[in-house]
Amino acid sequence: xxxxxxxxxxxxxxSQPLADxxxxxxxxxxxxxTSQNRLLVLLVxxxxxxxxxxxxxxxxLVRQGESLENAAYRILAEKIRAKNLYLEQxxxxxxxHRDPREEANSFGIRYLxxxxxxLVRFEDAELIADGVSGIAWYPVKExxxxxxxxxxxxAYGHRRLRNKLEYSPVAFEVLxxxxxxxxxxxxxxxxxxxxxxxxxxxxxxxxxLGFLCDTGIxxxxxxxxxxxxxxxxxxxxxxxxxxxxxxx
Amino acid sequence: xxxxxxxxxxxxxxSQPLADxxxxxxxxxxxxxTSQNRLLVLLVxxxxxxxxxxxxxxxxLVRQGESLENAAYRILAEKIRAKNLYLEQxxxxxxxHRDPREEANSFGIRYLxxxxxxLVRFEDAELIADGVSGIAWYPVKExxxxxxxxxxxxAYGHRRLRNKLEYSPVAFEVLxxxxxxxxxxxxxxxxxxxxxxxxxxxxxxxxxLGFLCDTGIxxxxxxxxxxxxxxxxxxxxxxxxxxxxxxx
Numbered sequence: 003x004x005x006x007x008x009x010x011x012x013x014x015x016x017s018q019p020l021a022d023x024x025x026x027x028x029x030x031x032x033x034x035x036t037s038q039n040r041l042l043v044l045l046v047x048x049x050x051x052x053x054x055x056x057x058x059x060x061x062x063l064v065r066q067g068e069s070l071e072n073a074a075y076r077i078l079a080e081k082i083r084a085k086n087l088y089l090e091q092x093x094x095x096x097x098x099h100r101d102p103r104e105e106a107n108s109f110g111i112r113y114l115x116x117x118x119x120x121l122v123r124f125e126d127a128e129l130i131a132d133g134v135s136g137i138a139w140y141p142v143k144e145x146x147x148x149x150x151x152x153x154x155x156x157a158y159g160h161r162r163l164r165n166k167l168e169y170s171p172v173a174f175e176v177l178x179x180x181x182x183x184x185x186x187x188x189x190x191x192x193x194x195x196x197x198x199x200x201x202x203x204x205x206x207x208x209x210x211l212g213f214l215c216d217t218g219i220x221x222x223x224x225x226x227x228x229x230x231x232x233x234x235x236x237x238x239x240x241x242x243x244x245x246x247x248x249x250x
Numbered sequence: 251x252x253x254x255x256x257x258x259x260x261x262x263x264x265s266q267p268l269a270d271x272x273x274x275x276x277x278x279x280x281x282x283x284t285s286q287n288r289l290l291v292l293l294v295x296x297x298x299x300x301x302x303x304x305x306x307x308x309x310x311l312v313r314q315g316e317s318l319e320n321a322a323y324r325i326l327a328e329k330i331r332a333k334n335l336y337l338e339q340x341x342x343x344x345x346x347h348r349d350p351r352e353e354a355n356s357f358g359i360r361y362l363x364x365x366x367x368x369l370v371r372f373e374d375a376e377l378i379a380d381g382v383s384g385i386a387w388y389p390v391k392e393x394x395x396x397x398x399x400x401x402x403x404x405a406y407g408h409r410r411l412r413n414k415l416e417y418s419p420v421a422f423e424v425l426x427x428x429x430x431x432x433x434x435x436x437x438x439x440x441x442x443x444x445x446x447x448x449x450x451x452x453x454x455x456x457x458x459l460g461f462l463c464d465t466g467i468x469x470x471x472x473x474x475x476x477x478x479x480x481x482x483x484x485x486x487x488x489x490x491x492x493x494x495x496x497x498x
Contacts, residue, residue: 015324018313023271025344025362065266069345070362076263094342094364096273097317114273114318114362116342168494169417246416248494 022111023096027074028061028152029118030092030159031082033127033139034176036185039192040141041163042124043156045148046081047136052102053149057140059156061115074118081137084127086175092117093158100151117155119162123176167193168250171213174234180217182229183208190250199250207250213238270359271344275322276309276400277366278340278407279330281375281387282424284433287440288389289411290372291404293396294329295384300350301397305388307404309363322366329385332375334423337366341406348399365403367410371424415441416498419461422482428465430477431456438498447498455498461486 031044045057062077064070074089094116098104101113129137142160147153166172173189183205190198199207208214215235220228279292293305310325312318322337342364346352349361377385390408395401414420421437431453438446447455456462463483468476 015313015316015320018315020272020311021314021316023273023312023362024268025271063268064271064344065263066269067266067346068263068269070342072263091341093339094318096312096364098315114271116344165494246413246496246498248496250494 021098023114024111025064025070026061026113026115027064027070027077027118028059028115028155029074029078029089029120030059030156031078031087032119032121032142032159032163033124034121034189034192035124035139036177036189036192039188041143041160041192042139043142043145043159044082044129045138045140045145048149049135056149057136057138057146058149059117059152060137063113070116071118074116080130080132081135082122082127082129084122086126087120087122089118089120092119092155092162095151095155115150115155117159119159121163121166121172121176125178164194168248169246171234171239171249173249177234180219180231180233182221182223182231183214184229186232194250204250211242211247211249213242269346271362272359273312273318274309274361274363275312275318275325275366276307276363276403277322277326277337277368278307278404279326279335280367280369280390280407280411281372282369282437282440283372283387284425284437284440287436289391289408289440290387291390291393291407292330292377293386293388293393296397297383304397305384305386305394306397307365307400308385311361318364319366322364328378328380329383330370330375330377332370334374335368335370337368340365340367340410341403343399343403363398363403365407367407369411369414369420369424373426412442416496417494419482419487419497421497425482428467428479428481430469430471430479431462432477434480442498452498459490459495459497461490 033042035042044060046060048054048056048058060077060081062073064073071089078087094114096112096114098112104110104112131137145153145156148156167190173186177185177189186208187201187204190204213235214232215238217231217233219231221231222228281290282288283290292308294308296302296304296306308325308329310321312321319337326335342362344360344362346360352358352360379385393401393404396404415438421434425433425437434456435449435452438452461483462480463486465479465481467479469479470476
């Protein structure tokens, strides 16, 4: 908005009282089912108002004395057991009226959401079914209307995931330790969509980066000739760790 | 923290009451003084407790009915007039005890800070001196101990700026319309530090990307032979806009 700061008038909102907030944390937990080439997101069914019986992102409100991140880990510990679940902060959604509990004209307590993001390996993640709450890995393409602005938070998380795949070696955290280049390509296609790159360009680019190591082992799948199994060579990658790099 | 979600015990914090928050917005506004090769950040002197007489990032608390972003623009409009001041959200700092107004043992109201980030062209930015508040462009290298956790927020903003320089054409928003490749290199060096790349590699890489356009105009500065003036060709860049790319 060019010129936005050119106003000379004092904004009348300066004389409004300060807003009061409760702070929620909502997590976008992605996984990739590599056997079915589906990108999945963890959703939970809500059992209370507002948005009762809607699916939503796993979240909670921050308690006294609790950090934002600890609140996010606390609620996830009730929903999922996963190796290497590292949350990173995504975005904070805090506009007025994003939560129906704030009545439109009352200037009541507002609800701000700090969102977090993680990608977990599908095989290493176990959902905790307690017989009461619905909890599910939902294919991102089939996600229904969610509670609150959670569709928007999910869309933001999906963009972050795409970025991470483009600029970081995150793919190797969700693939099995040994994988074919075709497995790797499928993973990228699952997250980035078809046509992000053709296979031979992708293959050439990745091999040129020099941190995929051919294990010498071959696997046969289907009709084609056997494919080589590779692994990600963390030692070869180390010098690039803090350098800007593009993976595709 | 591997295994963090493996705990079976219910966290006793679940039974604590919800925390109450006021929400602040703090902005990290960078500029580059290209004539002196200095990276600058906008600071304001605080005139009230807590941290009276400390420098800090320009910020305010969110009012009733106000969005986070509007609050950030509102306070900046009192401090700086700048063309093309586009804020982007940086990070949210919300741990307990980050603000001394929250007394350590009282579980009083907490103060969360949503931070924003912008880079403005030095020549297009005018600070608004109202005769009361101190306001200054501070060289990032010489920033003193700031109020609250603002040094940490600044460090986070600096990392974001480095990233943007590496992965986006943001440099061309702060350079004059026509610049020498040496000007461009100086800008990168100012933000990324010496030794991020040697000049000839940098020059070759940038020219190869194909969206620097030689204007045919030469300038003489100092003793060397005249240097060509370039401009950023937004049309040539358009096809790369949403592609992952590294600029250095």
